[in-house]
Amino acid sequence: MSPIRPSQQYEAIADHLRTAMREGELNPGDILPSEAQLCESFHSSRGPVRQAMATLRNEGLISSGRGRRSIVLEAAETESFDAILSATSWLSSHGIEPGSRTLLVARQPAPADIAAKLEIGEGEPVVSLHRLRLGDGEPVLVERQHFRMEYGRHILGMDTDHESINRGLQQAGLNINNISRTLSVIPAPDDDAQLLELEQPSALLQLEMRTFTHAGTPVACMDYRYRPDRISMGMNNTRGNPSPLWVNVHV
């Protein structure tokens, strides 16, 4: 039995290389050491070195080898799981002061479309939250969130202008395990345009999201509408590594 489990060893190697990139020891365009050299440096067999490289490729940090040495790619600051869940975390991670203006917090019967997304019966109670979100005082997005009652009830007592919903729910013991998102462009309804200080007609970037517990139970469904000039997104992909994005066409 080796003192380090192989799964820990590959993580240690990947971590070491990530740090080297972050600290400028390895820069975009640099060629990575060969597998043999990495094995020697890390006193490792080929397996963990290969797995570390596969991990870094998946993260878009290095090019795919395909028989040749990998190079360091231009790194992007990718989103964290918490930043997907929480506009507060997302804005803060970009050095921008998050703000909220609550327009509605309500316990109400679920309309059919919301009930379907939460996998509950139409008319069962949900907690709905409608907020304008600000970054450094400027309007960035309009949020409409609907929570299953067992989770949403914690929100009814929160100060939704100043507290992070996500942090509050975590403290109440809720653990979101996975998220599905759909992105589209929609014409701005007048109420959203007014909140976002957009002249009509305008378009919005819409992100519809559902969050789930580990057991696969829906927790909430969200409709986020961003001022299009205040958001951009992107991704790096390397050949041979799966992209998690789906892109549908409607004709």
Add this chain to the structure above:
Amino acid sequence: MSPIRPSQQYEAIADHLRTAMREGELNPGDILPSEAQLCESFHSSRGPVRQAMATLRNEGLISSGRGRRSIVLEAAETESFDAILSATSWLSSHGIEPGSRTLLVARQPAPADIAAKLEIGEGEPVVSLHRLRLGDGEPVLVERQHFRMEYGRHILGMDTDHESINRGLQQAGLNINNISRTLSVIPAPDDDAQLLELEQPSALLQLEMRTFTHAGTPVACMDYRYRPDRISMGMNNTRGNPSPLWVNVHV
């Protein structure tokens, strides 16, 4: 020394589970067998089983375990590397007949912004391609692509209304290794709106892309502008697995 390298073994296990999901042996919401059961089924130690699970989590196929059994998630048909590179592949993979109307193929001096993206001098020759892309005969996106001369010269002889540029360049020996993409929403310029049969004012979903060789040399830069009602995209994320998306805010 074991007869199967661990790296092959984890791939075999991941493949087996993927097939089980595709063929309906495992369905969304089902609980996966325990690590111990998988070890037994595959005559494997824990390492490869864990690595197979990590791979499936990265692909958004199963939930993260965190001490509990993973469940099978609703799978999305994610994009392939070729579908990122080629609208022809992308449309075909959705059962839609791809079409092209070429508006311009030209060898021309690179304007400053294109030269910067291709990392060449301003005024050096590039091959530019401007096409309307159709799906089942309906306008879907407007393409503007600019290739470095050494790659683009192959395009000058192609039938760009009927041939796949990507396939042609592959046959000429070009191997794209990685891609960076940026997504935003822009007001539709009049010429694009007319091609896409949109009434003004309209918005477009813009995807700016750069492709690179293994050595990190830019091959081409692209500006794709989609009719917003003909495209949607999305992603599934599980806690503990890195998301490759970056999301910036501009205030």
